[in-house]
Amino acid sequence: MNYLTITGLRHLRMPMIGLGTWRAPPEEVQNSVLQALDIGYRHIDTAFNYNNEEAIGLAIEKWLEMGKGSREDLFITTKLPHIGNRSKDVEQFLKLSLNRLKLDYVDLYLIHMPFAFQMNESTMTPLQNPDGTFVLDLETDNVATWAAMEEQVRNGYVKAIGLSNFNAEQIANIYQHSTIKPSVLQVEMHAYCQQTQLIKDCRLMNISLTAYAPLGSPGAQMHFSKKYNYNLANYPDILGQPVVGRIAEKHRKTNGQILLRHLLQKDVSVIPKSTNSERLKENFNVLNFTLDDGDMEDLNNLDKGEDGRIFDFKFFAGVEKHPEYPFQNLLRKTEELA
Ligand SMILES: NC(=O)c1ccc[n+]([C@@H]2O[C@H](COP(=O)([O-])OP(=O)(O)OC[C@H]3O[C@@H](n4cnc5c(N)ncnc54)[C@H](OP(=O)(O)O)[C@@H]3O)[C@@H](O)[C@H]2O)c1
Secondary structure (H helix, E strand, O other), rough: OOOOEEEOOOOOEEOOOOOOOOOOOHHHHHHHHHHHHHHHEEEEEOHHHHHHHHHHHHHHHHHOOOOOOOHHEEEEEEEEOOOOOOOHHHHHHHHHHHHHOOOOEEEEEEOOOOOEEEEEEEEEOOOOOOOOOOOOOOOOOOOOOOOOOOOHHHOEEEEEEEEOOOOHHHHHHHOOOOOOOOOEEEEOOEEEEHHHHHHHHHHHHHEEEEOOOOOOOHHHHHHHHHHHHHOOOOOOOOOOOOOHHHHHHHHOOOHHHHHHHHHOOOOOOEOOOOOHHHHHHHHHHOOOOOOOOOHHHHHHOOOOHHOOOOOOOOOOOOHHHOOOOOOOOHHHHHHHOO
16 A cells, blocks of 8 residues: 655655545445455545445444454545534534544544535535525635634544645635644546646645546536536546557556556545445556556646536535635636637
């Protein structure tokens, strides 16, 4: 297993390959986590919003009970949801996640998104207006939320804290106004959206990167359209990209393995999701070959920059009006084209 050393109150080792669990239903994910742990995964990525923390907690509990390893061998990440993104709610949501995961601490706690919605207190879901738009919390103060995140490190409930879906300016603001600096940034990253400048910016602040949707999140389009009635035009098939296929043939690897290896060779950790036992193995088996400079260059050339972004979060209807919506540049581009 390869690790990234992440900084925080103290140094920690984060396994470079983790198991993603978004859209992994509870009835499947418990078994998948156990299978993944048997394969050798030690890093599991979940979130309050994924509604599967309990099942993951049961799997971890079982694995520990079977004597297959100790808590210290694991690296568990979860996230503060968009409905709890305010300083007074951090402890409540973290404790809820810990309770569901049956853990005393998580290794990494991330602010899931820089924007926030008002919460329906009884269902713990975002409030929506009659027209379907989400009720924005316009008081969002990420520096204050961050201070509450730091408090949880001091309380011992988390080892490291970080950000997800923040843009460079938002990250720099937290960096400048914090005592415990962000350890990790988790953002969309794959061959079509390589985040080259953001990686450089983060490296200057000693922030490690985790790539979500490293395979291009096949299947997310169906989810967006079913759950939110939101269709992304020209949803990309990154796994089916011919250059990726050619490099896979050359190395006798699968297209998925090439996409993951490309990110790993840039010192980015990856969290591919799978609940399929063969693909779990395939995605973990990416440390026994190396892409050469030519392969890396060909894959780097697939980058479409902002045009390659899949997750613009506009399936949360009205989110782009939130003052902390991170992708204002996307909006400007749409306006220019209109
Ligand atoms: N911070 C955030 O806002 C955020 C947003 C999105 C995702 N994430 C995290 O990042 C993780 C990964 O992102 P993601 O789940 O969106 O996308 P992904 O990992 O790029 O793709 C997962 C999809 O690809 C399929 N798959 C897995 N391995 C494959 C392979 N080797 N070949 C072909 N298909 C394969 C999976 O289906 P099977 O299960 O059937 O294999 C699943 O449908 C998430 O699960 C979540 O933990 C975070």
